[in-house]
Amino acid sequence: EIVLTQSPGTLSLSPGERATLSCRASQSVSSNSLAWYQQKPGQAPRLLIYGASSRATGTPDRFSGSGSGTDFTLTISRLEPEDFAVYYCQQYGYSPRTFGQGTKVEIK
Amino acid sequence: EVQLVESGGGLVKPGGSLRLSCAASGFTFSNYYMNWVRQAPGKGLEWVSSISSSSSNIYYADSVKGRFTISRDNAKKSLYLQMNSLRAEDTAVYYCARSIVAPGVGDYWGQGTLVTVSS
Numbered sequence: 001e002i003v004l005t006q007s008p009g010t011l012s013l014s015p016g017e018r019a020t021l022s023c024r025a026s027q028s029v030s031s032n033s034l035a036w037y038q039q040k041p042g043q044a045p046r047l048l049i050y051g052a053s054s055r056a057t058g059t060p061d062r063f064s065g066s067g068s069g070t071d072f073t074l075t076i077s078r079l080e081p082e083d084f085a086v087y088y089c090q091q092y093g094y095s096p097r098t099f100g101q102g103t104k105v106e107i108k
Numbered sequence: 109e110v111q112l113v114e115s116g117g118g119l120v121k122p123g124g125s126l127r128l129s130c131a132a133s134g135f136t137f138s139n140y141y142m143n144w145v146r147q148a149p150g151k152g153l154e155w156v157s158s159i160s161s162s163s164s165n166i167y168y169a170d171s172v173k174g175r176f177t178i179s180r181d182n183a184k185k186s187l188y189l190q191m192n193s194l195r196a197e198d199t200a201v202y203y204c205a206r207s208i209v210a211p212g213v214g215d216y217w218g219q220g221t222l223v224t225v226s227s
Contacts, residue, residue, distance in 0.1 A: 035209070035213050044203055044217035044218065046217070047215045090153070090155075090213065092212045095167055097211075097213075099153040099154065102152050
């Protein structure tokens, strides 16, 4: 199975700052089949990005995804108070679908 | 408005069984792949199973294969997960999720139902 490693584990930033989250796959993810989710405490995950760089319906344009092959990045251009949460990447090019362990973006 | 509402969670002893349900509304249920994804307390997300719109294609994580069975009733707009031979490591919140992008990718999620396996 493809193992996804997210870094850093925790990102401490202030509102207005730029956040850069990394997701590295143990092997190349086919057709850039990589998604990003946001999860807040006590809530279900929310799909942000699919196909490595396509924003899901309702995703603000301050969120952008990039990358290919084994290295992917989620960038939040300017953090809003509601963006402090845990972010997961997921590959869906191969079965089983696998998730990264998550990156927590916390208020500094 | 798309809504997914899970039910059926609870406390069960190791080796026991439980059946989860997910009631869908606000979209044409029979057109979509559906999934179960779980999250152990304080842990990350784990994909469990996916089922195609007509039930012709079904996939399971190795960790549940042979113990869990996913099914759906398009007439009732409902998704199910029959869980047998439950283990302590199956303790988690179980989410139902719709797929529009690809199997296993959830674009809409329910609020989840907690399954606790303990003696």
